[in-house]
Amino acid sequence: MNASSTSPSPAPTGDRTPTPHPTRTSAPSAGTPEPLLGAVGMARPRIEGTAKVTGAVRYSSDEPMGDLAHGWAVTSTVTRGRIRDLDTSAALTMPGVLGVIDHRNAPRLDLEAGSFFGPDGGMHLLQTDEIPHSGRPVALVVAETAEQARSAARALRVTYDEEPCDVDFSLDHPAARPATSFIGADATVGDVDTELAASAVVVDARYVTPETHGAAMEPHSATAWWEDGRLQIVDSNQGPFLVAMTVAALFRLDPKQVRVRSPHVGGGFGSKSGGCGPQLVLAVMATAMFDRPVRVTLTRSQVFQTVSMRPTTDQRVRIGSDADGRLRAIDHTAAFEVSKLADYLENCTELTNTLYAARAIRTRRSAVPVDILPPYSVRGPGATPGSFALESAMDEVAERLHMDPLELRLRNEPSAGPVSGLPFSRRNLTACLREGARRFGWATRDHRPRTGREGHLLVGTGMAATSFGAGALPSTASITAETDGAFTVAIGASDIGTGARTALTAVAAEALRVPPERIRLLIADSDLGPAWGAGGSRGTTSWSWAITEAAAKLRSRPGGATLPLTVSFDTTESLGELPLMERHSYSAVFCEATVDPATGEVRVRRLLGMFAVGRVINPLLARSQLVGGMIMGLSMALHEEGVRDPATGRHLNTDFAGYHIAAHADVPDIEADFVPDYEPGDPSGIKGVGEIGTVGTAAAIANAVWHATGHRRRTLPIRPDHLVEERPLP
Amino acid sequence: MTDGTRSEILLRVNGLTHRLDVDNRRTLLDALREDTGRTGPKKGCDRGQCGACTVLLDDRRVVSCLTLAVAADGSDVTTVEGLAPDGELHPLQQAFVQLDGFQCGYCTPGQLCSAVAMLAEHAAGWPSAVTTDVSPERPAPELDAVEVRERLSGNLCRCGAYPSIVRAVLETAARAEVTG
The missing domain is CATH 3.30.365.10 (Aldehyde oxidase/xanthine dehydrogenase, molybdopterin binding domain)
Incomplete structure (x- = not known):
């Protein structure tokens, strides 16, 4: 997408719940534009507030899914060494067990894939018999129910050739x-x-x-399945677009083949950023091998042992x-x-x-x-x-x-x-x-x-x-002027509890000079286009920038255009023009x-x-x-x-x-x-x-x-x- | 029908009766989430340390992850979905929304169920670990922020909505006193 593209309007699937009455408590700042009543600067309860206090919002592991199989991760009990033997025979005979994935049969990943810091071996799960740290996933047991998978996971016999390890960190460490x-x-x-x-x-x-540790209250959970030639994913993460790119790189897929959604996320604090969590790597492997939707939810202990800190x-x-x-x-x-x-x-x-x-x-x-x-x-x-x-x-x-x-x-x-x-x-x-x-x-x-x-x-x-x-990082927003007077605002943002839905609705309302009630905001979907994630204190700045520019572009269109009309804006260029400052x-x-x-x-x-x-x-x-x-x-x-x-x-x-x-x-x-x-x-x-x-x-x-x-x-x-x-x- | 590994149980969840055939290992939490479709209660730790799975079992708060479904046979269960049966929010739910007593919302179902039961416990005169006078003739302890914090400490919130939650509970309690 680029600054001048006009794309078809995204599917109107936003979840809007009645907005509680706002109260005005903001103190206007010197030199700021006059805020529109009801938009930026207003103390307004969360758009999804009612849904959150009634248990109606669905987090990744809440999504109902037909024909769902459950994966249970097995983690290493040693810190360094090699797997000598991984005996799956007992587990495979247990009720409901579909199979076991380990380094001998797992799909091969692209070992160049990683994060901003380069290749990340933390994501390259089940590729070798090497154990690089304690709690490293060594297998995934997949079964009809979570109880069956868990029970079979306990029946797996894993033995190791253990090697000495070093976790004795200090400023004076010789390997510094x-x-x-x-x-x-x-x-x-x-x-x-x-x-x-x-x-x-x-x-x-x-x-x-x-x-x-981030220790977000929601343990990491991913559900993956193939549908119409595309890999569909519901995952707990801080940026669905970045995750989709990482999955595509890891599994050598065309990025267009991967769709990641993260409708509601139970906190992140960094633990759901940085590419692709272990729950997702394992779920994608399992759905490929068993040709069924598979859900992998980490236990609390596994979150501590396998998710970055x-x-x-x-x-x-x-x-x-x-x-x-x-x-x-x-x-x-x-x-x-x-x-x-x-x-x-x-x-x-x-x-x-x-x-x-x-x-x-x-x-x-x-x-x-x-x-x-x-x-x-x-x-x-x-x-x-x-x-x-x-x-x-x-x-x-x-x-x-x-x-x-x-x-x-x-x-x-x-x-x-x-x-x-x-x-x-x-x-x-x-x-x-x-x-x-x-x-x-x-x-x-x-x-x-x-x-x-x-x-x-x-x-x-x-x-x-x-x-x-x-600061802000490149993101793309699309806005559609609908025939009913509403505006559909689409951006691949993620609301991990930050209030992004509520904040971006206010930003869009102000930018379009309409009341927030006329904004239909779509987020949390990698199909909405390239966008930065909720991280680095740059989520709202990055997304707001794209929405504001897209709104300006839409408002500059001559009147009388046929509706619905969609415009998009990619902030990459504008960001590059920003003068260097502290x-x-x-x-x-x-x-x-x-x-x-x-x-x-x-x-x-x-x-x-x-x-x-x-x-x-x-x-x-x-x-x-x-x-x-x-x-x-x-x-x-x-x-x-x-x-x-x-x-x-x-x-x-x-x-x-x-x-x-x-x-x-x-x-x-x-x-x-x-x-x-x-x-x-x-x-x-x-x-x-x-x-x-x-x-x-x-x-x-x-x-x-x-x-x-x-x-x-x-x-x-x-x-x-x-x-x-x-x-x-x- | 009962064999060695499965049992049939009866659960009344938010007023609806469910006859369920459950694995004897199934927790009440998993039965609610997987068998009755009530995904309000959350699995934050699965070992009774975070409180996100808190529900009311015959009006008492329990962590449903440490309650076996078979042990709840014949009981009334209220989940967060059942706090607003007629679509109108419970006063505590309203206060949570208005005062922003949550961010990500994952611990919220547990905080709400826990707070509803806690207010009832307090009204019934139960002391807590910070109640100074625990003599049998004591007056009901005043419900202040310290009491609320102590009584809700089994419900963790990593977003750090604690001050707003305490405010919402105190405001709801004060309003109930005025109207009740």
């Missing part, structure tokens, strides 16, 4: 190598060593963040400052785990390039290959662990200077990109810091640690500043935490985030997303840790009893709000809200824990045994 420069090179500005030597104070510290990071930060709090040098060295199966970049130093002015900035990123499955993006990739290191170190600088950590941030505002030299499109960190501090009551804080006390509890406050890159969302996060030194328990009592995220399409939904992001940051700070046994390499906590995510009782009421902001490089003025909520939160909490206790925790999660004190408080 420079990370891919796929997303920009390492920074070298000024002379870090000279500036550090001239500094009044120097902080030099190591920070470790653990392996963390955020890698462990080990970071060293050195910051040198003058006595008045002006930074002389920032030196940030970040190492992260990668798999031997695929490359990846956990871009921990991204913020270090842009957040603060300093005479010298040096960043170095290294990847350490160990025997794990390929890591990939988890909410705020790179920035989330990177921010924990950088913003903890900034707090340590303030501590050494006996200075207000808020003031330290304000004092180091750059006027242009400190590494790139590029101008900022719109930098609103100062507004976030000042307004957040005002609402939080920061001005009365005693900056000395261990000064807050309430009975048996120590009380402290902490803050962090942060940013996340904003474009980021900003936030300031403030936290109040209590610590009980008798038990070591940390409770987050207050959490407040002020955000500059461009124009806000729907304040109700955007606020929800930011609050949710902050809760994920809280969870990372205090609870989450994927534990691998250094001896066996096995992932030990593959369920919600062992891998704790924040529950109701862990979460206080949380405030997230916006400062007026606008992104001039985006037709709708938006920046994206998906990830920035998570990014700064862990550091704000760790800094509050230091302020409460005087103990600096540089390794996450902060566990009770790290803080328990032998002597009772006086």
Whole structure:
């Protein structure tokens, strides 16, 4: 498709439920176009809200399907080695069993297929007898019912020739190598060593963040079948078009032969991005071999073992400052785990390039290959662990200077990109810091640690500043002016809980200058054309751009055209014309935490985030997303840790009893709000809200824990045994 | 008809009676989803750790993934689909929509069923782990945010809709008190 194509209108199969009454709570931002009543800027409940609270929406594993067979994955119990024998004889005689797929009979895949980072062996399932990591799928049992498949899976006898494994990651690992420069090179500005030597104070510290998992509530599920010469797929993913392209590449199919739908997705957080999940690879193999629709749904444990996660990071930060709090040098060295199966970049130093002015900035990123499955993006990739290191170190600088950590941030505002030299499109960190501090009551804080006390509890406050890159990626939207006055807006977007349906309906209504009730939005289908997925905080920006341009094109048509009339717009060219600038969302996060030194328990009592995220399409939904992001940051700070046994390499906590995510009782009421902001490089003025909520939160909490206790925790999660004190408080 | 591996059971689901021939290993969750077409209850973990499968079994909340279908024989089951039998949303469902008590929606059926039962438990005077006065003569504990959070902690939400869920529950409870 290109900018001038006119295509037949897509089938009108959108699911629209009655839209609840909107309420107007938005604060218009300076310099923004006047919003049309009922569209952009309105706090409007989700379009699919009624369907979600009545159980009517269908997620991937809910789709009714005739003649459905069920696949059950079998995973490796060793971390490294080879399959010696895989005895299927008992399983094959069991009731309902259709067959077993393993490396001896599986369809051959294209081993060049992968993600943006190149070939991805994580997707090349059942191709050899090699075991590259624990939990690697070694077979799929297919049967008439899920119980039969599961039962037969247990009867499979798999033996291995085990080899020694290495999961002992650290910054000093001998296999460490420079990370891919796929997303920009390492920074070298000024002379870090000279500036550090001239500094009044120097902080030099190591920070470790653990392996963390997206852990979306919906386990990954795919259903695949062949129909009229096309491979039909219903799958849980963050971008159906990108998944369809990956499936076509893996199975050497014509992309036109593959159709992927993901009507409703039960959360992603990165775990359903990055190409093609194991559930889908296995389901496509099975439908080809058994010539029936096959559904593969991963168990919760399999989700932990076979779906990409955020890698462990080990970071060293050195910051040198003058006595008045002006930074002389920032030196940030970040190492992260990668798999031997695929490359990846956990871009921990991204913020270090842009957040603060300093005479010298040096960043170095290294990847350490160990025997794990390929890591990939988890909410705020790179920035989330990177921010924990950088913003903890900034707090340590303030501590050494006996200075207000808020003031330290304000004092180091750059006027242009400190590494790139590029101008900022719109930098609103100062507004976030000042307004957040005002609402939080920061001005009365005693900056000395261990000064807050309430009975048996120590009380402290902490803050962090942060940013996340904003932008858009090529996408194509089509709009059809229908004969009944409605507009069918089609784009291969995905709503993983972000509110994309609701937001894009508002964007389309504004762009077409019609009430939202006249928009019929079609998403979540690869047949709707090339589109970026819900990832990188670039979903809504990418899709809105295409919709806005398609609407402008439709409105510029001379009147009197025959209806229905369809226009399409591909944003590839417009995006290429955008001048290079530093474009980021900003936030300031403030936290109040209590610590009980008798038990070591940390409770987050207050959490407040002020955000500059461009124009806000729907304040109700955007606020929800930011609050949710902050809760994920809280969870990372205090609870989450994927534990691998250094001896066996096995992932030990593959369920919600062992891998704790924040529950109701862990979460206080949380405030997230916006400062007026606008992104001039985006037709709708938006920046994206998906990830920035998570990014700064862990550091704000760790800094509050230091302020409460005087103990600096540089390794996450902060566990009770790290803080328990032998002597009772006086 | 009952042999060694299958049993015939009777389930009343949202008021409709189902006579089902089930594998004895079938969980109530799978029976609801696969045999009665009620896909509202979700399988988030299949081991009672996330609460997404919560339904009301004879008006009490249970995790249906840890309940065998044969053990529910003869029972009344209410799933999220049954909270709005006449098409009009339950006040809690309305509050979830208006206050955005969900994002992806996957945990929502469990949160709603759990919250409906929790409000009834509270109204019946049941204490929770954070109730300070548990003496037999105690007054009913006041339903505040801390009580709601404690009582709903068996229902995980990875999108982090917790604050909105708690607000929706408290608002619904307050409204019921005014009108009830």
